Amino acid sequence: MPRALLIGxxxxxxxxxxxxxxxxxxxxxLMPQAEFISCHQLGPELAERxxxxxxxxxxxxxxxxxxxxxxxxxxxxxxxxxxxxTHHVHPGALLELAHTLYGSAPRALLVTGVxxxxxxxxxxxxKGREALDExxxxxxxxxxxxxx
Amino acid sequence: xxxITIDPITRIExxxxxxxxxxxxxxxxxxxxxxxQVRGFEKLCEGRPFTExxxxxARICGICPTSHLLASSKACDDIMAVRxxxxxxxxxxxxxxxxxxxxxxxxxxxxxxxxxLLGMDADPEERNIMGVVRKYxxxxxxxxxxxxxxxxxxxxxxxxxxxxGWIVPGGVSHPLxxxxxxxxxxxIPEAIRITRGALQWFKGQIESFRAExxxxxxxxxxxxxxxxxxxxxxxxxxxxxxxxxxxxxxxxHITGTDYLNYIGESCNDDSYLKSTYxxxxxxxxxxxxxxxxxxxxxxxxxxxxQADEELAEFRELERHSVLSSxxxxxxxxxxxxxxxxxxxxxxHEAEILGKNVRAHASPNNFEGVGxxxxxRGTLIHHxxxxxxxxxxxxxxxxxxxxxxxxxxxxxxxxxxxxxxSQKLEQGMLNRVEAVVRAFDPCLSCSTHAxxxxxxxxxxxxxxxxxxxxxxx
Numbered sequence: 380m381p382r383a384l385l386i387g388x389x390x391x392x393x394x395x396x397x398x399x400x401x402x403x404x405x406x407x408x409l410m411p412q413a414e415f416i417s418c419h420q421l422g423p424e425l426a427e428r429x430x431x432x433x434x435x436x437x438x439x440x441x442x443x444x445x446x447x448x449x450x451x452x453x454x455x456x457x458x459x460x461x462x463x464x465t466h467h468v469h470p471g472a473l474l475e476l477a478h479t480l481y482g483s484a485p486r487a488l489l490v491t492g493v494x495x496x497x498x499x500x501x502x503x504x505x506k507g508r509e510a511l512d513e514x515x516x517x518x519x520x521x522x523x524x525x526x527x
Numbered sequence: 528x529x530x531i532t533i534d535p536i537t538r539i540e541x542x543x544x545x546x547x548x549x550x551x552x553x554x555x556x557x558x559x560x561x562x563x564q565v566r567g568f569e570k571l572c573e574g575r576p577f578t579e580x581x582x583x584x585a586r587i588c589g590i591c592p593t594s595h596l597l598a599s600s601k602a603c604d605d606i607m608a609v610r611x612x613x614x615x616x617x618x619x620x621x622x623x624x625x626x627x628x629x630x631x632x633x634x635x636x637x638x639x640x641x642x643x644l645l646g647m648d649a650d651p652e653e654r655n656i657m658g659v660v661r662k663y664x665x666x667x668x669x670x671x672x673x674x675x676x677x678x679x680x681x682x683x684x685x686x687x688x689x690x691x692g693w694i695v696p697g698g699v700s701h702p703l704x705x706x707x708x709x710x711x712x713x714x715i716p717e718a719i720r721i722t723r724g725a726l727q728w729f730k731g732q733i734e735s736f737r738a739e740x741x742x743x744x745x746x747x748x749x750x751x752x753x754x755x756x757x758x759x760x761x762x763x764x765x766x767x768x769x770x771x772x773x774x775x776x777x778x779x780h781i782t783g784t785d786y787l788n789y790i791g792e793s794c795n796d797d798s799y800l801k802s803t804y805x806x807x808x809x810x811x812x813x814x815x816x817x818x819x820x821x822x823x824x825x826x827x828x829x830x831x832x833q834a835d836e837e838l839a840e841f842r843e844l845e846r847h848s849v850l851s852s853x854x855x856x857x858x859x860x861x862x863x864x865x866x867x868x869x870x871x872x873x874x875h876e877a878e879i880l881g882k883n884v885r886a887h888a889s890p891n892n893f894e895g896v897g898x899x900x901x902x903r904g905t906l907i908h909h910x911x912x913x914x915x916x917x918x919x920x921x922x923x924x925x926x927x928x929x930x931x932x933x934x935x936x937x938x939x940x941x942x943x944x945x946x947x948s949q950k951l952e953q954g955m956l957n958r959v960e961a962v963v964r965a966f967d968p969c970l971s972c973s974t975h976a977x978x979x980x981x982x983x984x985x986x987x988x989x990x991x992x993x994x995x996x997x998x999x
Contacts, residue, residue: 423656
């Protein structure tokens with residue numbers, strides 16, 4: 380069975396930005412075969428661990444688009460914004476780090492849910508909850524496709 | 528007069544701008560380092576219970592939360608007038624060492640190594656950490672591994688890598704477990720191997736950077752760092768000492784009760800970063816530096832075997848104190864080595880697994896000061912409380928503030944050396960940025976800046992017309 384990793388990232392104190400970590404918490408129970416990471420931001424230190432997997436799904440919140448909707452995008456290990464990686468690394472850059480430094484990068488998707496509120500508070504908006512439900516519904520299917 | 532603006536300076540923690548003034552002949556007449564935004568933690572903590580301060584102050588920064596957590600907790604210890612248990616003090620020292628390791632590794636490998644490996648004049652599209660990853664993957668792997676080691680220690684002890692909450696007024700919240708200690712110890716040989724390798728490599732590169740050594744904030748100044756009776760490297764306990772460029776002690780045994788007699792703070796019209804100075808000499812002559820260079824100039828020995836060997840070699844660079852700020856990078860690597868060795872020693876001490884790790888008390892003083900050596904230099908937290916234990920006022924002096932005058936002098940020195948024409952060139956601009964980078968300023972800590980601005984450098988003629996512009 381392909382080794383699968385789901386990484387949900389975002390700030391749990393900024394409303395719908397918590398989509399990624401909240402999705403990971405819910406999916407843990409639904410996808411016992413996968414491994415999970417929940418974090419504030421992606422850092423280069425994740426690259427080595429990422430390289431050990433065959434498939435990966437990054438789950439993030441987005442602020443562009445129709446609130447409540449979800450998008451999935453195939454990622455390739457080709458960088459992205461890379462001038463500074465001290466605070467945050469784009470998932471594509473993280474894949475490139477994994478591939479270049481540790482010899483392997485998993486097949487990967489970026490799944491984003493569009494949020495409605497990113498103010499200083501805990502908890503999702505109604506549209507954020509819709510996106511969360513959709514991400515959790517789609518994630519097992521997407522992982523199955525990615526694993527083929 | 529013309530002005531060149533570098534906005535923002537890249538590969539530093541936080542956001543700042545440099546302006547360079549040219550005279551009618553196009554020669555550099557002045558240069559200034561500006562920090563452009565403010566966060567104001569001194570003000571927003573007023574009215575909060577003093578017990579909240581460590582957790583609140585840790586939010587000042589995502590890179591150095593542990594340093595603020597420690598300084599804040601020490602200030603709270605002072606307010607409670609407690610002597611924390613021996614085990615707790617050692618555990619706090621380990622946290623501080625881990626913070627030094629991860630922060631220095633970030634500065635050297637992530638932020639500055641592109642300049643060393645790819646060259647000061649390299650295309651900025653390539654001269655970044657991904658350029659290092661592509662051309663020097665082993666160096667990149669080592670950098671990631673070393674920073675990861677420091678972060679893992681912070682996470683093991685503090686529960687999480689960023690904003691750990693384990694350090695509390697009176698000590699730490701829970702003891703270290705034997706398996707946690709063993710897990711850290713198991714990683715130490717690899718961390719030492721990487722650090723020694725980086726030191727060997729960097730020493731071999733210095734000759735290629737003679738021009739930078741000569742001009743990167745290379746001038747006599749005072750140095751401030753923590754000192755102790757043994758004159759060994761000290762990052763957690765001790766008092767403050769000023770030395771001059773000839774290593775003479777200028778002021779000694781400065782503590783939380785009298786630091787304000789020696790350290791003055793000056794506001795600037797063009798920057799949110801205050802400038803501190805040695806008060807007895809005044810703002811004009813009281814320039815001093817803090818951080819790795821100051822600490823290695825200050826101590827007579829590191830106190831660990833391998834770091835002492837490296838320190839002896841470092842001392843041979845100059846007759847008295849090492850003055851070039853380019854050597855901050857070198858000093859950082861030696862401090863990483865020291866920190867790993869000292870951490871290993873502490874972890875092998877029997878009482879490190881002791882269960883008594885916290886002293887409890889109500890406020891016994893209306894005032895408390897916490898001082899320690901953060902990775903970038905001396906960090907001071909000073910609180911006053913009312914009779915209900917609520918913060919009345921807070922004063923924080925952070926390493927980047929201590930270094931502000933020196934950074935400004937350094938920017939001017941580098942601009943004079945490298946800015947030669949009215950045509951902007953990347954290598955010239957990068958060197959101006961690189962001298963700032965040598966100090967590893969953390970602007971989120973020192974003024975609480977936020978936001979990311981594009982780089983916009985403008986060369987403006989005396990009549991106000993733009994001669995040249997560069998953006999990234």
